[in-house]
Amino acid sequence: MTDGDMPEDTGVRPFAVPITDQFAHEAGETLLGYREMVEGGLSNVGLPSVNSPLRAAMATMDATPDPTGTARGALHGMLLEIAGMLWDTALDHVRALEHDIVRKPAAVWSPLVMARAVMESCLLFGYLFEPSNSCPLRLVRCAGLWRKDTDHSRSLAKVLGEEGRA
Template identity: 65%
Template sequence: MTFDETPEGEGVRPFAVPIKDDFAAAAAEVLRRYRELVEKCFPDDWQPETGSRLVSDIETINANSDPVGTARGSLHGMLLEIAGLSWDTALDHVRALEHDIVRKPPPVWSPLVAARAVLESCLFLEYLIDPSISCALRLARCAGLWRKDTEHTAKLARVLGPEREVEAVDLDAYVTQSLADANVVQRHNAKGKLVGYEVDGESAGLDYNITERVASALPSWLPTPYGLLSGAAHSRPWMTNRARNLAAGSDDRLVGEAATVMTALMVVMASLEMSLVAWQGYFGFDLTEPLAKLADDRNHAYMYLLGLAHATGD
C-alpha cells in the first residue's frame, strides 16, 4: 500500500499529516539502522557455494571452447561487476535519503525521487543475477544492456565533442566484436532494427520494462509503487498538486507529508530485500536469518513511526 490510503473502517488516514521534527529524525534513524543491517548481511570471507547458480554459470561458460568460452567469461565478469556497481549505487541513494528526510524545510517529493533511484538500481541488479534464469539468458540480458549503454554513450559523445565521438565509435566496434566472439547473435525486427540478442536459443531485448519488472520482482507485501514514484520524479501535476493544496492557508508554497517519507522508506526496504534475495539465490550463501531480522525490524518501525506521525502532544 502507499500508506496514505485509509484502511476500511479507519477514520484517520495513516501518515497523511505534515512532517514533524521528531518523526523525521526517527524515520532517518530507522533507515540508517536498516541500511547498516543490510550491509552486514554479507559474510566477510564468502566463497561461491558448490551447486550455486553462480558456480553453475561458470561451469557452463567454461565448457565452451575458445574463443567463445573466453569471450563469454569476460561478458559474465562484466555482468558481476555491473551488479556490484548497481548495489553500491543503490546504497549511495539510501544514504542521501537519510539526510533528505531531516532537512529544513521538510522535503516534499524528493524522498520519492530518491526511493525511485534506489529501486531502479536494485531492479538492474536483480535483472542480471536473477537466479531463476539460465546462463544463456543471463548473457543475452547483459549483452542487451551493454549495447543500450553504448548507444547512450554515443549520444552523450555528440554533445561533448569530436574526441569523445571517436571514443564512442571505438567502443561500439569493441562491443560488436566482443559479442560476436562470444557467439551472441543479434536479433532484428522486420525493419532491420536491432532489438536484442540471442544466446544458445535464449533471447533478451536491449533493455527491460521497468513497470513489468517492478510487478514481478518486488516483495508481495509492497503493491506496485512505480507510477507513484514516477509521478513525483517527473513532476506530474496529478501528483504534485497535492502538496500545494495542503499548503493552502499557510505561508508555505508546498507541504510535504509523513506519508511520502513512509512510502519512500517502504520502497527502499522492499528494493534492498529484493536484491538480497537475488544475491542469496545466485551466490548461494544463506541470508534467511538476516532477511527475517530485516522483516521484523521493518514491521516494528512502521508501527513506531505511525505513532510518532499521529502523536497529538507537544
C-alpha cells in the first residue's frame, strides 16, 4: 500500500505499517513454506562424498603433522559449530517472524529486526562457506572471526572493570 492508497480521511500514523491481514497471512505462510523447505538442510547432509573437496581438505588436515594439523582441525571443528549456530539462528528468527508478522496490532520494528537477523546469519554463512572458497581460506576467515571476537571480549572486559569479574 502506498501513500496514494491511504484514504484521505485517515490521519497521519507515524510508524504504522499499512499491510492488510491477507498480505500478512500470506507472508507468514510463505515464510513457513521456505523454512520447512530448508529446515533440515544441514542435519540431513551426512558425510561428504568420497570425491568432495571437503573430504579432501579433511584428509589434508589429518595428514598435517602436529601442532599445525591439530590447530587446523580445531579451527575446522569451530567452523562447523559456527555453521550449525548460524543455520539454527536463521531458522529460529524465520520461525519467530512467521508469527510476528500476523500479530495484532501489526508489529512495526520487530519484523524488520528479525528479517535483518536472518539476513546477517545467511550472509555470514555464505562468507564462510562459499563453495568456491578453499578450505584454507575458510579456516583463515574462521580464525579472523575468532580474533575479532576476542578483541570485542577484551574491550568489554575493560569497560566492565573489576565490577564485571565474578
